[in-house]
Amino acid sequence: MKSAKTKESVGAFRGHRLARVQDLLTIDIERDRKSGQYVAYVRELNDISTFGETYEQTLDHTSDLILTYIESMLEDKESLPLTAAQIQKIRTALE
Numbered sequence: 001m002k003s004a005k006t007k008e009s010v011g012a013f014r015g016h017r018l019a020r021v022q023d024l025l026t027i028d029i030e031r032d033r034k035s036g037q038y039v040a041y042v043r044e045l046n047d048i049s050t051f052g053e054t055y056e057q058t059l060d061h062t063s064d065l066i067l068t069y070i071e072s073m074l075e076d077k078e079s080l081p082l083t084a085a086q087i088q089k090i091r092t093a094l095e
Helices: 007-014 017-021 055-075 084-094
Strands: 027-031 038-042 048-052
Touching: 007 017, 017 055, 017 084, 027 055, 038 055, 048 055, 055 084
Parallel strands: none
Antiparallel strands: 027 038, 038 048
């Protein structure tokens, strides 16, 4: 995970289920200066992105988005830059 790291954000990430997949996915989180919202991008998954009012909400939205994206790609028989074992690890960690 990369982001503007604060004590609060690092602690929130470590305690979140996304921490279990940080060896597989790069999640960049930035705070939008204009809106004040946090925006997350997942590099390995076509830079899919989501946002939230709080850091924790953004982590939750990102987790949900990753699962939805993977399921959609598999349903459509589209390729993912992950092995079957990696996909299973992500599903298990985030469900």
